[in-house]
Amino acid sequence: MRLVATTLPVNPPSETLHLTEAQLYQGLISKARDPIRFVKQIQQCRILSEHESGLRREIVFTGRPEAMLEDVEYFPPGLVMFTMTSPTSNDRTTPQARITNLISHTPDGGLFLTFSFAFGPNGQLDKDSEADTREREVRKAGEETVAHTLAVVRELVQSGQIKA
Template identity: 30%
Template structure:
């Protein structure tokens, strides 16, 4: 079994960004992402909310064939307003989406603890690690871009 622990951070409001996003807008975007993950993460094909109770969402996510860490996952999702959202999958994989402030402005970090029981150490694992690094970078940047588009078109105020 191979475990990958990765993190990627991107600026939310680089100098060329318009409109400039606020923490409440980013938080609203992450709340939408909990329920409609496929709008934010290109490797996700569908997201079905199974239960939404007391701030805890249980959902079933299907990944595009060959694009995700596996074909599907059940997740328990908890939000910790206004700083982060936790996604815990049934295989022990854990993902956290973090909004943080810095001297350079607002940042978005995604942390991944991938548990991959089907993979063994070696060349195949090294190749997968590089794919997962690219996927994590794209997931952060894509989510920020989608939130910005939703603010532009009025879905997020």
């Protein structure tokens, strides 16, 4: 198991359009329903079922032939959790990865967005070189995805698809 987390400020001084927590959370729900626009590594998504507090979807990552199942849970006003399993594995209940999208605050009112990625079976820290390489890949992709998610949410707010 490895855990990688990436945090970025939501409203850095250089940004002219400041997002609210509510707008960002709406953006994370949009990301759960339509991840292709937000996550460059996802090439296909099909929602299998949806309920008040989440959904189940099937996703296909670029360069990987096997679809993955994700159970997505919403925790308003600031957390979306993803539990990924393999639909073709003999053990469809053991998560392959757990991902969180967390909105947090600083005491002075700063807003931050953190994505965490726990991958591999839960337990001891994987210490081999393959796990080190995977961690670097996930860290780089995570940094890009947090930044891209913020950019897409801003686009949705500017276009009026997400309201104030």
